[in-house]
Amino acid sequence: MNKKPAPRNALYAQSGGVTAVINASALGVIEACRLHRDRIGHLYAGRDGIVGALTEDLIDISREDPAAIRALRHTPGGSFGSARYKLKDLERDLPKYKRLIDVFRAHDIGYFFYNGGNDSMDTALKLSQLGEQLGHPVACIGIPKTVDNDLPVTDCCPGFGSVAKYVAVSTLEASLDVASMARTSTKVFILEVMGRHAGWIAAAGGLAARKAGDAPHIILFPEIAFDRERFLARVRETVEQKGFCVIVASEGARDGEGKFLSDMGTRDAFGHVQLGGVAPTLAAMIKDAHGYKYHWALADYLQRSARHIASRVDVEQAYAVGRAAVELALAGKNAVMPVIVRKSSKPYRWNIGSVSIAAVANREKMLPRNYITADGFGITAACRRYLEPLIGGEDYPPFKGGIPVYAKLSNARVRRKLQPFVI
Amino acid sequence: MNKKPAPRNALYAQSGGVTAVINASALGVIEACRLHRDRIGHLYAGRDGIVGALTEDLIDISREDPAAIRALRHTPGGSFGSARYKLKDLERDLPKYKRLIDVFRAHDIGYFFYNGGNDSMDTALKLSQLGEQLGHPVACIGIPKTVDNDLPVTDCCPGFGSVAKYVAVSTLEASLDVASMARTSTKVFILEVMGRHAGWIAAAGGLAARKAGDAPHIILFPEIAFDRERFLARVRETVEQKGFCVIVASEGARDGEGKFLSDMGTRDAFGHVQLGGVAPTLAAMIKDAHGYKYHWALADYLQRSARHIASRVDVEQAYAVGRAAVELALAGKNAVMPVIVRKSSKPYRWNIGSVSIAAVANREKMLPRNYITADGFGITAACRRYLEPLIGGEDYPPFKGGIPVYAKLSNARVRRKLQPFVI
Numbered sequence: 001m002n003k004k005p006a007p008r009n010a011l012y013a014q015s016g017g018v019t020a021v022i023n024a025s026a027l028g029v030i031e032a033c034r035l036h037r038d039r040i041g042h043l044y045a046g047r048d049g050i051v052g053a054l055t056e057d058l059i060d061i062s063r064e065d066p067a068a069i070r071a072l073r074h075t076p077g078g079s080f081g082s083a084r085y086k087l088k089d090l091e092r093d094l095p096k097y098k099r100l101i102d103v104f105r106a107h108d109i110g111y112f113f114y115n116g117g118n119d120s121m122d123t124a125l126k127l128s129q130l131g132e133q134l135g136h137p138v139a140c141i142g143i144p145k146t147v148d149n150d151l152p153v154t155d156c157c158p159g160f161g162s163v164a165k166y167v168a169v170s171t172l173e174a175s176l177d178v179a180s181m182a183r184t185s186t187k188v189f190i191l192e193v194m195g196r197h198a199g200w201i202a203a204a205g206g207l208a209a210r211k212a213g214d215a216p217h218i219i220l221f222p223e224i225a226f227d228r229e230r231f232l233a234r235v236r237e238t239v240e241q242k243g244f245c246v247i248v249a250s251e252g253a254r255d256g257e258g259k260f261l262s263d264m265g266t267r268d269a270f271g272h273v274q275l276g277g278v279a280p281t282l283a284a285m286i287k288d289a290h291g292y293k294y295h296w297a298l299a300d301y302l303q304r305s306a307r308h309i310a311s312r313v314d315v316e317q318a319y320a321v322g323r324a325a326v327e328l329a330l331a332g333k334n335a336v337m338p339v340i341v342r343k344s345s346k347p348y349r350w351n352i353g354s355v356s357i358a359a360v361a362n363r364e365k366m367l368p369r370n371y372i373t374a375d376g377f378g379i380t381a382a383c384r385r386y387l388e389p390l391i392g393g394e395d396y397p398p399f400k401g402g403i404p405v406y407a408k409l410s411n412a413r414v415r416r417k418l419q420p421f422v423i
Numbered sequence: 424m425n426k427k428p429a430p431r432n433a434l435y436a437q438s439g440g441v442t443a444v445i446n447a448s449a450l451g452v453i454e455a456c457r458l459h460r461d462r463i464g465h466l467y468a469g470r471d472g473i474v475g476a477l478t479e480d481l482i483d484i485s486r487e488d489p490a491a492i493r494a495l496r497h498t499p500g501g502s503f504g505s506a507r508y509k510l511k512d513l514e515r516d517l518p519k520y521k522r523l524i525d526v527f528r529a530h531d532i533g534y535f536f537y538n539g540g541n542d543s544m545d546t547a548l549k550l551s552q553l554g555e556q557l558g559h560p561v562a563c564i565g566i567p568k569t570v571d572n573d574l575p576v577t578d579c580c581p582g583f584g585s586v587a588k589y590v591a592v593s594t595l596e597a598s599l600d601v602a603s604m605a606r607t608s609t610k611v612f613i614l615e616v617m618g619r620h621a622g623w624i625a626a627a628g629g630l631a632a633r634k635a636g637d638a639p640h641i642i643l644f645p646e647i648a649f650d651r652e653r654f655l656a657r658v659r660e661t662v663e664q665k666g667f668c669v670i671v672a673s674e675g676a677r678d679g680e681g682k683f684l685s686d687m688g689t690r691d692a693f694g695h696v697q698l699g700g701v702a703p704t705l706a707a708m709i710k711d712a713h714g715y716k717y718h719w720a721l722a723d724y725l726q727r728s729a730r731h732i733a734s735r736v737d738v739e740q741a742y743a744v745g746r747a748a749v750e751l752a753l754a755g756k757n758a759v760m761p762v763i764v765r766k767s768s769k770p771y772r773w774n775i776g777s778v779s780i781a782a783v784a785n786r787e788k789m790l791p792r793n794y795i796t797a798d799g800f801g802i803t804a805a806c807r808r809y810l811e812p813l814i815g816g817e818d819y820p821p822f823k824g825g826i827p828v829y830a831k832l833s834n835a836r837v838r839r840k841l842q843p844f845v846i
Binding site: 014017018020048051075076077078079081082083084085165168169170172173174176177178179180181183184185189191207208295296297298299300301302304305306307308309311388390391392393394396399401402403404406 | 437440441443471474498499500501502504505506507508588591592593595596597599600601602603604606607608612614630631718719720721722723724725727728729730731732734811813814815816817819822824825826827829
């Protein structure tokens with residue numbers, strides 16, 4: 001009679017910029033692990049992601065209050081801590097990769113779930129290869145996460161739908177404000193949004209328009225070279241026709257030589273070039289050329305942490321990829337990542353597939369040219385068809401005293417077994 | 424037998440910066456007028472507020488789709504148009520005041536409902552006086568509106584509760600984001616909020632903290648002179664103790680000489696001093712002194728138009744003051760404004776009173792010193808007791824295709840009877 005293999009432990013880690021729904025993926029992992037106690041023993045999390053794994057600073061998720069765990073579904077940020085910490089290639093960072101395998105061995109970790117973007121997929125791939133070589137095989141499964149929506153293969157990335165919804169709703173609301181006041185006050189409003197390389201988030205601003213001619217009137221994408229004269233002409237035309245002009249500008253907007261607009265001028269009191277300076281740069285340009293009164297907003301972290309206006313579809317997909325990661329591991333897969341597969345746009349139907357991590361690591365997916373109107377300032381019907389389902393549905397957190405009740409984890413530490421490791 | 428007086432018409436106008444709930448006040452006016460068709464004939468609105476009244480550009484509200492009218496309750500911005508247009512004193516702007524009375528006479532307007540802040544109350548007061556003198560008496564009733572919460576007498580101002588909720592929720596969410604990442608990334612986050620003169624909106628950021636020590640760690644109020652060294656020391660202490668520091672800064676923050684922080688340095692590519700520059704100024708100051716990685720957000724119009732996260736209490740109060748304005752007029756009152764009277768904080772109970780417009784015109788209510796902690800960087804329990812009820816309850820708009828369905832009025836024009844008037 002075949003004896004069942006002894007259960008092995010699992011490690012979950014969050015990586016890179018957090019999102020409104022990354023904790024929903026964590027919950028998916030946690031709940032799926034619980035369903036398979038015969039195969040997966042303890043589930044640990046790295047405190048501050050891979051940094052916790054390197055320093056053997058592991059969190060024992062099983063010691064957490066079950067209500068707090070359930071609340072991960074509606075809690076933004078990374079409740080176990082995340083990190084901007086990229087491991088380099090195996091030659092240069094071999095001691096770190098080996099340390100990770102040492103930690104895995106010490107805690108009998110046989111499953112590693114890494115919730116991040118393309119950099120993280122690269123790390124997961126290398127760990128999978130090295131574990132095998134060093135005699136401690138680990139099923140390394142990526143879980144997609146990025147507000148930028150720039151991972152290839154997957155139809156979309158959990159985290160994006162919610163930032164897209166935030167940007168669409170905010171653009172709509174601010175547009176109503178500006179329209180009300182334009183006759184005697186602000187004529188130009190600029191919302192600067194994230195997306196250093198890809199214009200997916202900026203494109204989502206276009207969903208604020210119900211019909212042609214509605215705000216936003218101009219979207220600036222990183223994929224389209226910024227042309228000052230064409231831009232200024234369009235602003236003037238819009239103000240003359242509509243009375244006001246609403247612009248959604250990607251932080252990654254750049255000119256034909258690839259120079260970021262945000263580097264084009266604004267300096268603070270100390271002479272430093274200002275970060276996040278696309279909106280003020282555009283505002284000053286418009287004021288200088290046309291004299292219009294302007295306002296601008298920089299949503300920054302508000303956009304990626306706005307769980308109160310999360311997309312229900314996004315929450316469901318984030319949860320689903322977390323669960324699927326565990327199921328893939330238990331099905332014997334390694335170095336794979338669950339992906340979202342679109343079956344149809346109207347009605348929106350999707351399911352979960354998987355892809356080899358090697359196919360997504362270190363690759364970025366840009367907004368295709370046919371998603372951008374010929375003039376470069378708007379989104380096409382094809383783009384709208386792609387984007388609209390991703391912001392579908394609301395999924396409000398519970399509130400108390402006027403503000404959301406978000407999870408607060410105790411994050412109890414697992415006892416250390418190894419010598420300290422300085423990173 | 425006494426013959427009932429013939430019904431007279433009414434004019435409603437929106438004034439100044441719009442809010443998430445000013446249209447709920449409009450709905451209160453509209454529904455109250457409908458209940459009294461025997462006394463109030465037509466209800467008109469000024470297109471773009473007082474500008475429409477001056478130019479005889481009146482909107483016939485009765486020709487609007489009833490569903491669109493009902494949707495005013497959940498639509499941000501000013502659906503009839505608002506204006507930043509302040510009439511000066513009677514001597515200097517007499518032709519304009521007289522023109523307004525001419526328009527009122529031509530359209531038999533006997534009731535004027537002016538929905539605005541302290542400037543608008545001043546205009547309403549003067550019109551009430553002048554109408555009487557010129558033999559066309561008009562009941563001029565103010566309806567309080569301002570996100571700044573700086574009108575005296577009334578316990579709070581419709582519009583404020585919703586921006587307060589937005590700022591509290593956004594501060595909470597961004598704090599979770601920063602906390603997740605601080606070990607390897609951003610250590611300081613600054614949210615710049617509105618409130619040029621009074622710190623009410625900045626204070627609302629303090630509601631994000633459930634207990635002492637929670638973010639936000641520093642609030643900068645216009646009422647407290649900014650002290651660079653004390654501020655920088657507090658930032659360092661906070662980062663050393665908590666690992667990160669969240670700051671809510673009023674756009675009106677200023678130093679001991681009254682110089683705005685926003686004027687202290689940031690200049691754009693053209694050498695213009697940047698507006699809305701408190702957050703980048705602080706960020707650069709911190710980077711220079713401590714070297715911490717920072718992010719900052721400028722919510723600008725997003726905060727005052729965020730109907731999707733409006734306070735239910737605020738919506739109800741905005742509606743109530745609109746209705747009360749009509750009832751006051753019909754009770755024979757003139758030059759008054761309905762106010763919100765707090766009966767108790769826990770549980771929160773309020774009703775509507777009224778005040779002479781003369782008592783509120785051109786006056787501002789600052790945050791009292793006992794609402795600010797002794798160190799000047801936070802809010803006291805008394806402040807929290809005052810603020811918390813105002814952000815109570817959620818009141819979500821309906822959504823379609825992932826974004827809110829907001830009212831779109833046709834705003835049909837009333838036929839003109841007078842000669843054009845150039846403003």
